[in-house]
Structures are given as structure tokens and as C-alpha cells.
Amino acid sequence: MSTSIKQEIIEQIDKMPIELQKQVLDFVHTLILRELKGVPGVELLKFVGILKSEEAEEMARAIQEGCEQTDESEW
Numbered sequence: 001m002s003t004s005i006k007q008e009i010i011e012q013i014d015k016m017p018i019e020l021q022k023q024v025l026d027f028v029h030t031l032i033l034r035e036l037k038g039v040p041g042v043e044l045l046k047f048v049g050i051l052k053s054e055e056a057e058e059m060a061r062a063i064q065e066g067c068e069q070t071d072e073s074e075w
Helices: 003-014 018-036 041-047 053-066
Strands: none
Touching: none
16 A cells, blocks of 8 residues: 555545444454455365265254254353
8 A cells, every 4th residue: 555545544434433443444354354264165065075074064064953042041
């Protein structure tokens, strides 16, 4: 990012009330996380065939049984 863009952003943010500045900071964090999220599919190809079909089915069952449940007494 060029210095002039950074400077313009800083100048505009300085004009905002603190609550809006916090919103801008949250937005920046969101943009950064969006960039970091995920893995290109080509990098996942090394995992093709690593599980036997029985293992994959067992994993799918465990996810369905354990991860799609909520424990209302927990909260």
C-alpha cells in the first residue's frame, strides 16, 4: 500500500468519532481474516485416497452424531 493511501486513511479515520474508528478497525480485521481463510484445492490433493472408505464413513458418522448436536444444558 502506498504511503499516500495510508495517510489518506489515517486522515479520514482521525475525523471520525471513536465508535466509528472501532468499526473501521473491526472491518479491517474482517478483511484480513477473509484473506487468510481457506486453502487452495490444489494443496489438498495430497490427501486424496489417504482414508479407506470404511474410515471415511466412520468419520462422517462421528461428525453427524457428535457435531450436529447441541447440549442445551451446557449454556
